[in-house]
Amino acid sequence: MFEAFAVVCALVSAPLDGSPSAPEICRTALFPGHAAQSLAGCEKGALSKPPQWPGLVIGEPFCRSRPTSSLDFDEVAPGLFVHRGEIAEVGPDNLGDIANLAFIVGKDRIAVVDAGGSRQIGEQVYLAIRQRSELPISHLILTHMHPDHVFGAEVFREAGAQIIGQQNLPRALSERAESYQASFTRLIGEPGMFGSRIVAPDHTVEDRETIDLGGRQIELRAWPTAHTVTDLTVFDRKTETLLAGDLLFDQHTPALDGSVKGWRHVLQELMAIKADRVVPGHGGPVLPWPQGGLPLERYLSVLEEDTRAALEKGVPLSAATETIGRSEANRWQLFELYNPRNATAAYTELEWD
Template identity: 50%
Template structure:
């Protein structure tokens, strides 16, 4: 199998440069790929600020992502439980796709364009059905910033109604931070997605004899959490409403998150794909660790507020009983305690 690639650089003289996948030109032979390129030349003007080093060429298919089929036609890529760095190249969240009879839906796409490209190759290795939708479960960069690749491939990008504004407000900071963490060369070509369809309550997407139910939630993990329920298999993509092993990250409202979680626990779900951790969790058993953590976070925070404890001291004490049960605890729990304290202090 061959695909179209083009080398794009921030500066032709000094770089950095990276080979970028141009989706939609895949072919069994190099000659067929070249014919497709000549008949429909790519528009590289979409890569604003980058310069092409030569023209697009057809090369053997590059790096793809490993996935697990957690249910019939439902595939999940498990990201590392790590902070983004040059070694993991930002591959730190769970992503997936669902194959219907006529099309495919992607759920989250990683923190950089290269991850979206690798996920595209994984899909193409399993089906030639078009990717009709790419769903973004929330604004955080490790879930959202690989999505533009799928838009180029013709997919409609779908997200919570509040996501476009929230992402617009933060995208510059996200890209600056990721450049520092994983490197400008790895991040090259990454840009915030432009959402085509927003969900205010519930939206159903038909992939052909496979209907997905998308639901927008009140402020919880973030202010723009969106879930995807494949009722055909009972598989529920929770985004970061559910964490497994990775310390939860609070960027919304603690009390709102706990309320949403209680509602999720009442759904008739077979398995849940968490935003971080294992590929799929049994339900509702898989909700118990995060439900316990959020409960402890709230109880300890309320106790600190009622005792008049200063924020700086409270942050070092809140939820410490959970420390041995989660990875990346020291990176995320102080932030969670700060957000929770601020929320409950003014309740």
């Protein structure tokens, strides 16, 4: 098979002081949607609809044999493939590859769950899918708004997928797009973020919906505010597998960007779901269920109880963040990065409770 590519370069402005310009930054980008058995067939499609990326210089598309993906996906259940993201902070070495990503193969079509933290990661997910199947990629399901899950989404829109998210996702992404773009460009670097941009979902879920992939149904469920205000889960009926997104963390310190009380309530409902296994948003990549939820349940309980104790004693926020959740420090990775933020969020939520 042949795929379409183009050389993409950043627009570099000449310095006003007359000093030498910075070197031009370019990369070869994959453009899905033009795959063909023959080189001529791929070129015909790519040249008839060249890519458009605002703010970048794009060369004439060309085609070449499909490369192998740099991402590993494990088949954790029949037809269900999961990539385990790094438990690390976003940076130039991982290009935002820090979240678990998945795809589900039905008889007629494929659904992808989350798209990675940059366009480059999205391209590699696409290639990993194509190593296993040529079926249409019909849906990309975004489990929530965080940038490590959404920046690769446009790749799948170009491949023909409908992008789906929870009902609050369009507004949440619109409000945060600029800050997400700035922070990930700073962390990953401009070369790694070429072409990565936030795109709105095509369809939103208010409660529950079912997608038929052909002999395989997956159930989508929107949740009230918990990890974020945009949480959505996927349940694969065929294999009894729950894909929980960041409503479930394993090894990686949980990140609270919603409501600690809401998250505890939602987690109880999740743990009542009868499933053979669960795929968390980080860690794993597959855990038994509901046992896999117990560490997060304990952490959220400690977070809330410690926060309430600090508030009752009148401990100011600056001091409380040093003690809230501290007993969990040896149980989670990246604890010093995320727990102070969680303590701040919990304190702010509960101080007027």
